[in-house]
Amino acid sequence: MGLMQGCCRFLCNNYAVILSRKKKEFAAALRPYFTKRYRDFPWRRTRNPYHILVSEIMLQQTQATRVVGYYQKFIQEFPDFFSLAKASPVKVLSLWQGLGYNRRALYLQRCAKMVIHEFGGKLPSTIEELVKLPGVGENTAGAIAAYAFNLPALFIETNIRKAVMRHFFLSQDKVSDKHIRDVMREIIDYKNPRRWYLAVVDYGAQLSRLRTIPNSRSSHHRPPSRFKGSFRQMRGSILRFLLERPRTEEEITAAFLSRQNEIPIVLEQLRKEGFVLKSKQFWCVAT
Numbered sequence: 001m002g003l004m005q006g007c008c009r010f011l012c013n014n015y016a017v018i019l020s021r022k023k024k025e026f027a028a029a030l031r032p033y034f035t036k037r038y039r040d041f042p043w044r045r046t047r048n049p050y051h052i053l054v055s056e057i058m059l060q061q062t063q064a065t066r067v068v069g070y071y072q073k074f075i076q077e078f079p080d081f082f083s084l085a086k087a088s089p090v091k092v093l094s095l096w097q098g099l100g101y102n103r104r105a106l107y108l109q110r111c112a113k114m115v116i117h118e119f120g121g122k123l124p125s126t127i128e129e130l131v132k133l134p135g136v137g138e139n140t141a142g143a144i145a146a147y148a149f150n151l152p153a154l155f156i157e158t159n160i161r162k163a164v165m166r167h168f169f170l171s172q173d174k175v176s177d178k179h180i181r182d183v184m185r186e187i188i189d190y191k192n193p194r195r196w197y198l199a200v201v202d203y204g205a206q207l208s209r210l211r212t213i214p215n216s217r218s219s220h221h222r223p224p225s226r227f228k229g230s231f232r233q234m235r236g237s238i239l240r241f242l243l244e245r246p247r248t249e250e251e252i253t254a255a256f257l258s259r260q261n262e263i264p265i266v267l268e269q270l271r272k273e274g275f276v277l278k279s280k281q282f283w284c285v286a287t
Helices: 002-034 049-058 064-077 081-085 089-096 103-119 138-149 158-168 177-187 193-210 231-244 249-255 257-272
Strands: 276-279 282-285
Touching: 002 158, 002 177, 002 193, 049 064, 049 103, 049 138, 064 089, 081 103, 089 103, 089 231, 089 282, 138 193, 158 177, 158 193, 231 249, 231 257, 231 282, 249 257, 257 276
Parallel strands: none
Antiparallel strands: 276 282
């Protein structure tokens, strides 16, 4: 029994020493990203919870550089929850075109309505309440809590995952997000998590450009699906077509003749998700 206790004590002490060393190395790697390597994006210049919600929904599965122009136009057109909540879905979707994953636009508008009706027009700050909002999962909720309210919520996105793996799981494959979260509890800056997360994200983005940490080493990695010619592209094309004006199914078929067999499936899917509706013989964007 004494030998086992001694071995356990040795392993725990050894682990603590290694973790302490890696924490120092990680902190040193982050230093340039607090200053000269800091990336300046418009949503980083604000603590406005609404603006940060918009940016985090837009940043889901989309690169930051692509989001900038859409974010600025969206905030200019809908500067707060109230203006977004009362807007026409057609207008909201029109501003979103080209960004992809159009359902995020409707989720965002539904978020605005829910914040007004259930939270008195103020975005909640707790993870438990944030995840109740449409399109807001645990990681998006954590990002909002950290960036809008400077709370030390744990969340993971691609760049954070790469940064942590680079220093704490360098020789391991199939690293789970649970293991990454366990490490993050030890290394997060609890006094200023917002500043810390921004540095980690920028560091991870640099690692992505250098391709030093393959995405496949994460157990959560899924190869991106091909967009060109995909069902998702077809959905977006039909939605853009209907944003111009209501169309009959015959008009839609004529415009997408090479994929006519998919049109009824796409239209029904878009209808179920609340994007479009059929009025008599015309299909149109839901208002």
